[in-house]
Amino acid sequence: MPYTSVLARRYAHGLLGVVRTGGRLPETSQELHRFLDLFTENANFREAMLNPAYSARERRELLDQVAPQLNLSSETTNFLRLLIEKRRMENIGEMVEAFDELYRQEAGxxxxxxxxxxxxxxxxxxxxxxxxxxxxxxxxxxxxxxxxxxxxxxxxxxxxxxxxxxxxxxxxxxxxxxxxxxxxx
Missing domain, CATH: 3.40.30 (Glutaredoxin)
Known part of the structure; x- marks a missing residue:
């Protein structure tokens, strides 16, 4: 299993543990997909989130601007902030896929x-x-x-x-x- 896949599963497990107790698995999956759609479809947004010329603070501020528009919960927003801090945003697609896989297993x-x-x-x-x-x-x-x-x-x-x-x-x-x-x- 490639390193990024192991990494993606680790982050997905962490998020699953946070949202499982609130019973928000389907909602979190939908929120992640809304963010991923913006990330993949809007080149300017993706560039701003990935470009190391922008500070983590600037990227968090950008996230804070789009989070209400995407109707993201605090758990999802905090997860995305963590990805910004750890410089893991380039793996967001794999992490969403890993989260969905874990969610499907959990939900049968x-x-x-x-x-x-x-x-x-x-x-x-x-x-x-x-x-x-x-x-x-x-x-x-x-x-x-x-x-x-x-x-x-x-x-x-x-x-x-x-x-x-x-x-x-x-x-x-x-x-x-x-x-x-x-x-x-």
């Missing part, structure tokens, strides 16, 4: 990435959600992605488990079976 939520060739109906998405819940025993957070290269069917990825029912994979397996006997003779 599993992320399921579903890859399909074409747009899916809400009914099919609901059926996939039910299947994922039945298999995992957790509340699924389903993310649907379109990839025409799979031709048809779908792939479902839940953590380290991949269920591949794509036509592309079935054709590849069929091809391997057809080629295998001819290479053995």
């Amino acid at each position: 939520i599993i992320r399921a990435e579903v890859v399909v060739a074409e747009d899916v109906s809400p009914e099919l998405e609901n059926r996939v959600t039910q299947v994922v819940q039945k298999i995992s025993g957790k509340t699924p957070e389903v993310l649907v992605q379109k990839d025409p290269s799979i031709i048809g069917g779908m792939k479902i990825r839940m953590g380290n488990t991949i269920l591949d029912a794509s036509i592309k994979t079935k054709l590849e397996r069929l091809r391997e079976k057809l080629i295998e006997p001819s290479t053995a003779s």
